[in-house]
Amino acid sequence: MSDGRANIMTMSWHMMVDFEPPILACVMSNGDYSFHALKKTRECVINIPTVELAQKVVACGNTSGRDVDKFKKFGFTPSTAASVRAPLIEECYANLECRVIDTKLVTQYGIFILQVVKAWIDRSQKRPRTIHHQGNGRFVVDGETIRLRSKMK
């Protein structure tokens, strides 16, 4: 959200940081419109798309929220979040409502530390396949699943 207007940004670089409480880290460039919105509002929703949305996801990444309303332009449906002002994107199979809890590495590296305050999942999507940017417009799609006895959560 910025000036009462919701925006969508495509993000590649993020990771888990902790389970309890659930914490994530993500990287944004200070050239991104959303960088300044997140710094100011300290709230966002991370929406996780599946391969079916890949074309729209990339189109969102090729456009700036300075110029267009991406919800309208790409036909995404906003819905009200429980704990933050930014909306969820209904078409995405999971949505994580987040608050910024640490900005120590924002200026130097663009790294925001986020706590997930509410998580949503669309259980009607039975086998969601996510996409991973390998660079220069090449994406790998989730393939088979394997199970191995791991002590790691």
Place this chain on the structure above:
Amino acid sequence: MSDGRANIMTMSWHMMVDFEPPILACVMSNGDYSFHALKKTRECVINIPTVELAQKVVACGNTSGRDVDKFKKFGFTPSTAASVRAPLIEECYANLECRVIDTKLVTQYGIFILQVVKAWIDRSQKRPRTIHHQGNGRFVVDGETIRLRSKMK
């Protein structure tokens, strides 16, 4: 490396931070033997395995370097790095020699900021398929590749 001995740790949580210079972030628990080695030596190699090594990767993660020499136990081959003292793992298709450049978030979140000082790739592995831990021993393997016109690097 710790006390002149090389160790291997299985890591799930990491992300890109920048291209130029190449910077990564990763998360380690202070319960991990390698956490203290990395804090002390400020050097490591990130070795990227393919699905063929999945069983060994998980076995490494289920064992502590306090107790065993994982190179010997799991049959990994160490080879000398160019810029750091920790060895590469020959069986992995890519190896990133790294130096710790920022420890501001280590104590609170276990987040290390690493600069890649030398990168190796095994070009004989034509279509390397990596694995991604979804939790509780379930891993998704890279599937098909798609191309979409992206402005993002």
